[in-house]
Amino acid sequence: MSKSYRYRGLGLTTKERNAGGRKFTEYQTVYPHLNKLSDLQLLEHLVFLETLEERYKTRIGELSRNTAATKIGITPSSLLKDLNDNSAEIINLKEKLGLFADKKLLDAFQRFQDIIKKFTAWGKDHVLERKTTCPFCSKPFILKIRTDKYEPIKTPFFKDKILANPELWDAYQKGEITKLRYSKILGTSEDFIDWLKEKVFDIKVQKK
Structure with a gap:
């Protein structure tokens, strides 16, 4: 699913969209469990909110510089409220996406997913192979069925x-x-x- 999902970056400037696309890809790399459509849609919204947070902080910085001369230095309460609400939504989305989970657990989950994928692919490519165990050393090995090696024998019974x-x-x-x-x-x-x-x-x- 992740391969077919395309990051769009709606509502962002070209510069923000390009940066958002890189961040979106980075999230996918660090958190490979984000592979469902619903997860990727939430992830794109998370990137959008993080971009908005950068806008708010940039605006606060501009206001601080503009008011430095007058020594007022007061940030409008409405802007601070918007920033806080946006930050709270970012935290909420990260929790939903499991981005605060233990990295070791995420790595273990990914290894498990990789094993399942490899096992599924192996099963499709080796439908004529069978796993068995050596009666002497107890080590597992594979028996590959070769239908081209069968020799028909007429039964005498x-x-x-x-x-x-x-x-x-x-x-x-x-x-x-x-x-x-x-x-x-x-x-x-x-x-x-x-x-x-x-x-x-x-x-x-x-x-x-």
Whole structure:
């Protein structure tokens, strides 16, 4: 959001707007948590109020110089009130924006935000990688899935799409293994072996 927000400096002179833009950027650098649109709008208003404060102080300085000769040196109460009200609003905005927070906490917050951004970017760029842990040293490492390295292997436990294993069937037919043994290897019942004989292998013989 901060990249798309443009500081405008409305209500300021060209010189003030340029100085305000630099101050706005400096605030963003020092306080990187100010990245929401609402925060940036408040930040621009803060810069505007700080510019007004400089105007008030400049005006007070001018009045002081002009009255020095007469030794009056009294600043109009209305000007002082405006300055005080403006200063109070500046403090209020800074509190809302969290500019009085502990710098260490802000730095920790920014590091946390950076970690989240890096993790999100890494996840998008490495969708085929998986984190695991070494069973010997307990250190984490990454497994990268390479789909181009897969080697298709035909399973011997199916006849077409049916669980059967023709090699075991031949061994069963030759008496090398029993029906019970054959069924246990397939993880089925002995009735299933009878079904294979009737529906799968005997049909094959009949077709020949």
